Amino acid sequence: MHAIEPAFWRRYIFSTDHKMIAKQYLWLGLVMALVGGFTAYLMRWQLAWPETAVAGWGYVEPDFYNALVTMHGTIMVFFVAMPILLGAFGNFLIPLMIGAGDMAFPRLNMMSFWTLLVAALVLLASFFVPGGAASAGWTGYPPLSARPIYTGVHWGLNLWILALALEFASFLMGGVNFLTTAINMRAPGMTFFRLPLIVWMQLTAAVLFLLSVGPLIAGAVMLLLDRTVGTSFFSPEGGGDPLLWQHLFWFFGHPEVYVIMLPGLGAALEVLPVFSRKSIFGYRLIVYSTIVAGILSFIVWAHHMFMSGMDPRLAMPFSITTILISVPFAIIVFAMIATLWRGSLTFPPPMLFALGTLAIFILGGVTGIFNGSAPVDIYIHDTFFVVAHFHYTLFSAVFFGGFAGLYYWYPKMFGRMLNEMLGKIHFWLTFIGFNAVFIPMFLLGTGGHMRRIYNPLQYDFLTALQPLNVFITLAAFVLFLGQLPFMVNVFWSLAAGRAAERNPWQANTLEWVAASPPPHGNFEALPTVYRGPYEYSPAQIAEEWMPQNRPLVPRTAS
């Protein structure tokens, strides 16, 4: 335990403490979320009122619209979801929840954040280079991405590739750290099956990322060579194949969406038992389902490619595996519902967001069945139906799950309480705004409205759908403005919020044993673990909750 606090630079900027690094990831992710949200604002305005000047910005050119589409996806997946759910939650929680003083490799941890910061700066810089930012979609399909002459973007796409390479390096370092820490540094008594579920989710996500990103790194090397040296890995006229990129990208891309989904689901799984005062239903079932889903995620990727021109015989096996993967997720959803059943429910903001995660995820999962069936996908591929589907699945886990976790662990991270009323307002504006934006998109999709187009009014068959576009944009304004209560809440709370006690939610997991916020080294004494993480209202015990580190002392016979 260090008696002397390090100086400003080592404490706040070049810190190796996992909690400070987690907060650095959090702030980076939240700032990038503002940028990503702004790209959505510009896109939604353009779609509702095409070729009019956007309020507070100006006219959006078609080339810039393509860059917005690309950067919205890239920023949200790689620079918002991953930093917040893995970088912030994973870094903050894993050592605390397993009863360790820090990560296995603290300096590697620090380097992983700084690598990501450089990556984010490279990506933002790409907006300002000649030719503008990358505009071949977040999926970067060649030949559009392979030959600068097709997009007019030269340095923007090279910087995009570089930013992603740095981001991959950052999370490879983080993944190695998470896994080594959880394997090697668990406190006495903390067996794998006593780990909180969010730790299982973080570890599964780390494994998925480590094993899936390799082929895309290979593909990125090939794309960079195509762009700079002039090779033809992906160009048919040189003997290459554009489909090769799609296979490499989606082999990573599909496990990647589970990488960002699982920790968000994990946050909801932590919150639900605490505010139901009831043990999680089916702990082992959830763990096994997560592992099965992780394994299956490696053999579903071509469901993104049903319309790519690949061998049509691949459609059936990939449809089958895709529909199969809904089973473990359905099990997790049922386990969440069964956890709530007959619980003593209270509804502070973390619980509201956790329930929102569950509700939104159900809709997202169900619409995945439509997409996963090749014959249906022939019609809805590249329409707004797909956009609505993945926003339902991603938003549920990343946004609602992320906020469930933020409201829940905020007292532990910052030693303050957030205002509950502002939190509830935030939730309802987000929930209503989100559904108002994305439910009509399913209708747009089945009506044939394509993705990534600049001006829907150019198509006669879309003019009847245009009122929906206007409605969606207005609902999006509600969704954007609905985030203001959260921002106000955070700033007010950091300045003048009520001090948080050690365990404001009366939860069992080990992070609540440490002080709020925990000091360097986390625990006054290394905890010993005696039970699983969800002993709420346990049978034959008078107490309503049993922390993991509290030894069981029997009453004397008298």
Added chain:
Amino acid sequence: MREAIVVQARPVPGIPAGKVGMWWFLASEIMVFGGLIGCYILLRLASEGWAATAAHVSLPLASINTLVLLTSSLTMVLAFAAVEQGEHRGVRIFLLLTVLLGLMFLGIKAYEYSTELASGFTPLTGLFWSFYYAMTGLHALHVLGGLVVNFVLLLMSLGKGAWPKVQHRVELAGLYWHFVDIVWIFLFPLIYMT
């Protein structure tokens, strides 16, 4: 009499953190090279004419390089054995040999590249050559990285204070070096012997 019920703690696996971390890192690297090599294999099976143009790579030079790299793995193992026996001088000698052999590998590779480029076989000559330069180039970069690490370890072992750290890191660097060697074992037959 009150007795606390204490659950027996299961011992955490006794593998040092650095080793666990290195294995996970190597797992991700296997996927990088596996992806690249997998693409090469699939495209080669699907295309005609690659065997003809592949005949222009130098099997003799690559065979020498294979011998060089394999020997460097041997010297790396011997360095680790010296570490375990506390033979400081042996550690320095074998680390030095590993670095020299690695430099020889890169030197031969550079010579190969220069002759191939001079004969007009550039990365743009065709898809086989694009893959050839990409795969061997990425591998060579990894060899260079390993060389830098081994050289730093050699410098550390020349000093007096850092021995526990050197001991531990020689083992980890050895794991990485063997991985780089194994990747070459795959590249060599796939490029030079088919």
